[in-house]
Amino acid sequence: MGPSSKNRLAARLGAAAATALLCLVFGPFSQAWAQTPGGLRDPNQQMHVNADELLYDDTKQTVSAVGNVRLDYGTSTVEADRVVYNQATAKVYAYGNVRLTEASGNVIHAQELELSEDLSAGFVNSLLIEGVDKTRFAATRAVRQGGNVTVLDNGVYTACEPCRDNPNKPPLWQIKAARIIHDQNNKTIYYEDARLEFFGMPIAYLPYFQHADSTVKRKTGFLTPSLMSSTEYGVGVRTPFFWNIAPNMDVTVAPTYLSEQGPLLDVEFRHRVMNGAYSIRAAGVFQQDPDRFGTTEQQEDWRGAVQSKGEFAINQYWSWGWDINVLSDRFVLDDYDLWGTGWSEAVSNIHLTGVGDRNYFDLRAYHFYGLSEDDVQEQLPIVGVWDYNYVHDKPVLGGEVRIDANITNLSRDETDFDCSTSECLVRGLGGNYSRASADAQWRKEFVDPIGQVWTPFAYVKGDLAWRDSDPVPSSINGVDVVPDVYRNLVNSDEDFVFRGMAAAGLEYRYPFVATTSWGTHVIEPIAQLILRPDESHIGALPNEDAQSVFFDTTTLFQWDKFSGYDRMEGGGRANIGAQYTFNFNSGGFFNVMFGQSYHLFGTNSFAEQDLVNAGLDSGLDKDKSDYVTGAYLQLTRQLSFSSRFRLDEDDFSPNTAEVEGRFATNNFSGGLIYGRYDEQPRIGFDEAREGVLGNLKVNLNDNVYVGAAARYNLDVDKFDRTAATIGYIDECYAFGLTYSVDFSENGNEDPVQKVFVRFSLRTIGEGGSSFNVGNLASNDETRQP
Structure with missing residues (x-):
């Protein structure tokens, strides 16, 4: 041996x-x-x-x-x-x-x-380091110093996994450097004489570069810079710096020097505390050449904006918070590409919210600041709203009791008139308006021995309103305002109005069920009867929250078809309909409903004018309403179709039509919606509206996708909005490029063209920019150093 x-x-x-x-x-x-x-x-x-x-x-x-x-x-x-x-x-x-x-x-x-x-010291030749988060370092030689610093000579770093079929193939991206220094105490990786490579091809040279290691979620350092260019402010570079003050506190400072307007500073402070979090963000510029902008608002020397958000828990039931936006003018966010895109208005609010097992409390105050050229600030209200909902935990007369309450106060400097119709409507009444409302509901469901479902119900509503309204003129530029009978009701000052409503009703359903080899059929006739007095004081109060009345199968059996508190439906009404449902054994289903509503007695609330003519041209403003029907087909989890129609009561011609199809597979997804809506001149739509909206996304492979979306306006026979997207995504990199053209803001003339770019290198950072084609204005959205 x-x-x-x-x-x-x-x-x-x-x-x-x-x-x-x-x-x-x-x-x-x-x-x-x-x-x-x-x-x-x-x-x-x-x-x-x-x-x-x-x-x-x-x-x-x-x-x-x-x-x-x-x-x-x-x-x-x-x-x-x-x-x-x-x-x-x-x-x-x-x-x-x-x-x-x-x-x-x-x-x-x-x-x-x-x-x-x-x-604490040592070296290694020809090493490969695999991080627990799937990051990789490689080097020809590495030296460890002091137990916490590793120096790699001729090093390579990537967050991409190696190709399974060819491990020697270069990853999608990698950083090569003469020296890579990993300081574990500072949790920072430094690069000297570095270059960024994609698919083995160098695309950027960085003499010195650093980023946080993969164990760090927040790290002090510079964020991805962005270029800016426009006719008004010239050329500039935005260079954000992120300061990680503490694990629960940070500051982002984004200084920008603009060649035509001077320095612009954007600062955001964020702080998380034991019971919540808040942030404060401010941006401002002292314009060196204000005359380069077109309006008086834009030509002020100082322009800027302040935004603050906060949300705090008081205990397990109560929370409070705020969202405040203060702007120097309505164009500053768009002019200087501040804080993202899509701002149509700046809404500020402060709120107190309580949520229990069976009740809900919400108190809010709102301020609206319009950002479009058509907005008149004096016509936008300051609003205070209190909502309370409660569901009683014990049966009352064997049924469920629910209580809803609302208090609303609005203050508006000027009356908002809409004179686009044959009469000038009053979208918002100048002056002060306060309303306190309460609604108590009871319902109980019975099922008799043969399967018929009987649901008696009742409710009472009451409002106490006070208005100190501005006088309404008889006409504006020769166009009559609402008729005299309604105009006189709103011209008295400091007037209290009380309204009440009591209703009782019964709903009947009788589902018939049949089983076949394909699935289960359910046919269910539905009838509903509601008895109540006439609505009082129609037009005597502003209508701020019930201006939209949309009649379809989803609202057919609602007890009150007005959408808010400012109007309440009155008069006797019957709602009749039937639905058929087929549940496929394979898992899909088909549902179709058809019905009609009948005004039985008293005053038809939907046929009576108020300050905005809510209810007129809705299909409910006659004794026999239009027919409504809707269908939904879910063939598989990937394919569905739906349709909604409102058909004229006389000849079944479609007054409203919506048809939609959606699909989703491993490689394809998208949808197509067709909509047509007849003219409704008494509520502001003098012409029919018809269009098609579609979108499509195609996954060319596991990583590359393309997409497109378009809205075609059939009224003018033109596209009014289009967009195309191409992108790439995998475990270590993501990139997206979107080009959009929007005609809708300018009546199909001079389209607004934009390019949106987003990218992400895992563990390194992410960023994004948007460019207005023509002036190349960009918006940096980078948040990670």
């Missing part, structure tokens, strides 16, 4: 003695490894050594573990073909297929590894 065999046999038969010997001679090494996450050594931690052979060389003062070596200490391990500890030099060497798994989860691969006995 040879020496090697004897050693192997000794190792296997005397494992306990061999382990004790290794722990003795590797003692300094094990003590160095015995560190807690806070950096303190744990003298009680044990090292476990496993190997095929143990060799001790007294002359060279070395102890070697050979063959399938594994050293375990806590959550760290070293695996190698051979590990040698040199007592004379206090060095630890690992050779052949070295795999070091650190406590953090990172794995270092190398052919040769050298470390000092306390692991």
Whole structure:
């Protein structure tokens, strides 16, 4: 038996003695490894050594573990073909297929590894480091200094996984550098003489570059800069800087120097506390050349905006917060590309909210600031709203009781007239208006022995309103305002109005069920009868929250078809309909409903004018309403169709039509909507509206997708909005490019063209910009350093 065999046999038969010997001679090494996450050594931690052979060389003062070596200490391990500890030099060497798994989860691969006995210094040749978050470092040589700094020569970093079929193929992106320095204390990775490569091709050179390592979610540093250019403010570069003050507090400062308007500063402060969070953001510019803008509002020297948001929990039921927007003028956000796109108005509010098991409380105050050229600020109200909802926890007369309450106060400097119809409507009444409303509802459901479902119900409503309204003129530019009978009702000042309504009703349903080999059929006739007096004081109050009346199958069986509190439906009414549902055994279903509403007695609320003519031309403004029908077909989880129609009561011609189809597969998704709406001249629509809206997304493969969307206005036979998108996404990179053309803002003349760009390099950061084609104005949306 040879020496090697004897050693192997000794190792296997005397494992306990061999382990004790290794722990003795590797003692300094094990003590160095015995560190807690806070950096303190744990003298009680044990090292476990496993190997095929143990060799001790007294002359060279070395102890070697050979063959399938594994050293375990806590959550760290070293695996190698051979590990040698040199007592004379206090060095630890690992050779052949070295795999070091650190406590953090990172794995270092190398052919040769050298470390000092306390692991604070050492070097490695031809290493690969695999992070627990699937990041990778590679280098020809690495040196470890001070236990927390690793310097890689000729290094490469990427967050992309290697190609499974060809591991030698360059990843989608990688950063190559002459030196990469990873400071674990600062959690920062530094690059010297670096270049960014895509598919192995260099696209950017960076003499010096740094970013937070993958363990950091927030890190002080510069964010991705963005270029800006427009006719009004010239050329500039926005360079955001993120300051991580504390784990719960940060500041983002985005200074920009504009060649034509001077410096612009955008600062945001965010703070999270024990019971919530708040933020404050401010941006401003002292314009060097205000005359480059076109309107008086835009030609002020100082322009800017302030925004603040906050949300705080008082306890498990109550919270309060705010969202405040203060602007120097209505064009500043768009002119200087501040805070994203899509601002149509700046709404400020402060609120108090309570949510219980069976009740809800919400108190809010609103201020509206219009941002379009058509907005008249004096016509926009300041609003205070209180809502309360309660569902009683015990049956009353065997049924459920629900209580809703609302208090609203509006203040508007000027009356908002809409004179686009044959009469001038009053969209909002100048002056002050306050209303307190309460609504109590009761309902109980019975099922008789043959399966008929009977649901009696009742409700009472009451309002107390006070108005100090501005006088309404008889005409504006020769166009009559609402008729005299209604105009006289709103011309008295400081007038109290009380309204009340009581109703009782019964709903009947009788579902017939049949089962076939394909699925289950359900046919259900539905009838509803509501008895109540006439609505009082029609037109005597402003109508601020019930201006929209949309009659279809979703509102056919509502007890009150007005959408808000300012109007309440009166008069006797019957609603009749039927629905059919088929549930496929395969999982899909089909549903169709058809019905009509009948005014039985009293005053038809929908046929009576108020200040905005709500209800007129709705299909409910006659004794027999238009027919309504709707259908929904869900063939599979990927394919569905729906339709909604309002058909004329006399000839079944469609007054309203909507048809929609949607689909989604692994590679395709999209939808198509067709809509047609007849003219409704008494509420402001003198012409019919008809159009098609479609969108489509195609996944060309697992990573690349293209998309398109368009809205075609059939009234003018032109597209009024189009968009096209191309993008790429995988586990380490995302990119999207969208080009849009919008004619709707300018009546199909001089389209607004924009380009939106977004990108993301995993662990490095993400950013985005939007460009107005022609002036190349951009908006930086980067948030991660």
